[in-house]
Amino acid sequence: GAGVSQSPRYKVAKRGQDVALRCDPISGHVSLFWYQQALGQGPEFLTYFQNEAQLDKSGLPSDRFFAERPEGSVSTLKIQRTQQEDSAVYLCASSLRSGTGVAEAFFGQGTRLTVV
Amino acid sequence: EDQVTQSPEALRLQEGESSSLNCSYTVSGLRGLFWYRQDPGKGPEFLFTLYSAGEEKEKERLKATLTKKESFLHITAPKPEDSATYLCAVPPSGGYKYIFGTGTRLKVLA
Numbered sequence: 001g002a003g004v005s006q007s008p009r010y011k012v013a014k015r016g017q018d019v020a021l022r023c024d025p026i027s028g029h030v031s032l033f034w035y036q037q038a039l040g041q042g043p044e045f046l047t048y049f050q051n052e053a054q055l056d057k058s059g060l061p062s063d064r065f066f067a068e069r070p071e072g073s074v075s076t077l078k079i080q081r082t083q084q085e086d087s088a089v090y091l092c093a094s095s096l097r098s099g100t101g102v103a104e105a106f107f108g109q110g111t112r113l114t115v116v
Numbered sequence: 117e118d119q120v121t122q123s124p125e126a127l128r129l130q131e132g133e134s135s136s137l138n139c140s141y142t143v144s145g146l147r148g149l150f151w152y153r154q155d156p157g158k159g160p161e162f163l164f165t166l167y168s169a170g171e172e173k174e175k176e177r178l179k180a181t182l183t184k185k186e187s188f189l190h191i192t193a194p195k196p197e198d199s200a201t202y203l204c205a206v207p208p209s210g211g212y213k214y215i216f217g218t219g220t221r222l223k224v225l226a
Contacts, residue, residue, distance in 0.1 A: 006159075031212075033212075033213070033214075041218055042120075042122075042203055042205075042216030042217050042218045043160070043203075043205075043216045044216070045213035045214070045215070048213060050212075055212055056211065056213060058213075059213065091159050093159075102147045102148040102207055103165075104162045104165050105214065106162060107152075107160045107161070107162075108159050109158055109159045110158075110159050
């Protein structure tokens with residue numbers, strides 16, 4: 001596609017419910033990132049994939065958070081047993097960057113998760 | 117610790133009133149610095165990449181510059197449509213993630 005696509009755009013979950021957020025990166029982009037953005041803050045890193053390999057998951061806040069990219073394209077961020085503190089915008093970004101090289105990342109519109 | 121600090125947090129300008137936004141960073145061995153624009157309810161939109169001190173990039177009314185410790189985003193004769201949050205980000209020494217600042221919320225009044 002022309003850009004990074006995320007779905008759903010908005011998700012309301014009851015506390016304790018599991019949610020799955022989808023990211024469809026720009027075709028051919030090797031690198032994929034997930035970020036979490038709280039209101040009025042900059043994006044905070046969650047995890048990084050190079051193709052299908054998850055090379056860095058140091059930003060995942062707890063073991064309730066899980067991400068995968070099984071075929072090296074579409075990625076899913078799953079949050080189990082959601083808590084109110086999980087409410088945030090979840091951003092996905094992709095980049096042509098390979099490994100620890102530097103290249104600009106292109107972001108999707110984000111998924112706004114509200115846990116009630 | 118690698119860190120990115122942006123100032124001011126918020127800025128209100130009259131249309132046509134030029135100003136600058138600051139991004140200070142502390143990373144050992146800067147490998148690049150990125151500027152993004154973020155509109156409400158949208159994801160960050162890439163603006164510029166700067167790689168070395170002294171480098172400058174321009175796009176319409178925006179010019180980004182880089183020194184060894186900070187970057188500036190200069191806005192010349194801004195228009196209301198320039199209103200947005202401007203974010204800067206750096207990759208830390210080693211590793212994969214980009215560290216973002218908290219952003220500057222710019223409001224340009226007609």
